[in-house]
Amino acid sequence: MKKGIIGLFSIIVIMSGCSTYGMNRYLEQEQTINTDKYAYDNENFVYDRETLQELAERFRLEDLSDSNINSIMEEEIENGNYNEIIIYLRELQDEEEEEAAAFSDRYIEALQAHIEQNDDPAAPLVEDAVALLQQRYELNPESEENLISYATVLIESEYDVEQGTELLFNLEEEMQENNEQPGRDLLLALAKAYFAAGNYEQSLEHYQTLTALDAEDPTHYYRMSEVYAAMDDQQGEREALTQAFEPTSEFLDNYGDESYHLYKDYLDSSIEDES
Template sequence: MKKFTVIGFLSCLLIVSGCSTYGMNRHLAEEEAIDTDKYAYQDENFTYNEETLQELAERFRNEDLSTSNINSIMEDEIKSGNFNEVIIYLRELQAEEEDEAAPFSRRYIEALEAHVQRTAEPSKALVEDAVALMKQQYELDPESEENTIDYAKLLIDSEYDVEQGAQLLFDLEENMEENDEQPGRDLLLALAQAYFAVGDFENSLERYDELTALDTEDPTHFYRMSEVYAAMDDRKGEKEALTQAFEPTAEFLNRYGDKSYNLYKDYLNASIEE
């Protein structure tokens, strides 16, 4: 990975007459570049594109963009797979300009979650930092459903402490039941995944059934259900769930042929990773 320094600039100061406008501009660009040696996680499981990182940093620093604009751009970049680049940028911003980083705290959490969920072997150092951050956030407001779900899902997805993460969600569900409250989509999905993670397949399927009733046109719930049936070695249930998951492909198959099946399967895989 490329390391940026100011050596060229210091040398230029010694021979001012030899410093061209090009040289000064180059120095300014180097000074604004993200220090990846300092703000990127230095292990093989944390990969990023240097050029993409610096281009995104330049976009995020655009004074013509509002905070809302930047948040929207970051959200899109995380979804498109540039979550590690967003993490590096926000780590530097947090260290250098803490107040400026505050409006993007949600994007930082989403980027960390994306790394854990979409990386085969997440960076151990990143997981440690993410757990510490989300634990602190949770402890500041343990009554917050969003904080609880964030923290619990990270513990489960990273396998840092599956049992603790699942229990946090089960306790939240129990408290809601005692208060005659109904869990929303985010909690139902987290619960379905938590029950699956601890091997309680029946309860996992029940939560997915509730989700399919709420989101009748979302095929990813059926796709996830097929994974639960597969773990139960229930081939009939797995086949039925997959049939429902791929039902929307019928029109594509008729119009575009069998190749569209793989396109739709790729879409489902990408959807459940977001």
């Protein structure tokens, strides 16, 4: 009799184990991000599956508040994992729309980061970014932040440079008529807009204002060097690069003038980290 009970118990345990194993496999499949559906099908949209899954598990399984998750997402976007954040939030939006609403700002920031960090951003992503920012702008056209974000994406993605620059130039003209001074964000957007429009003198003027306001930010000097380069002003380009980072002079002294282009490559990678 005892032998029969032990045998029955063994069968129950085995069946329970199989059931648990099957359930775990089912849950694992349910928790795996569907990249076939939610990643952009574009060669310029590159992501790491392992990083994506690690982030998804972190957001889902840890006892985190929306504020905590937003903070983590901000850090991950700054660390270059914006494409992974985009995929995760696209799936969340599709499956849990109300929950995804808490991270809508991070989604837009991730789209913007992709556009800023890629010379040739994924076309369908650009379409989505433009549509979202246009909608946000049209809902509240009085918001300077909304206008700047929308115009900047239009310019940097080259989706509609003319419209983007027009929005910013009209805002600048309106502020001048009202004797108002633009803030740092608008000054930077205008400097980029004038550069995109081919008005290099005005672009430099705005960058010079920015360096006066924030001399510690080397990216202003670096972007000025790009303007000088477009003007074929090699001296101006070199002087701006020299001011971009404190070690410049020492670097050139140690490694010679031939290292100029090597140092410029270093600046290129540095400014990408700053964005």
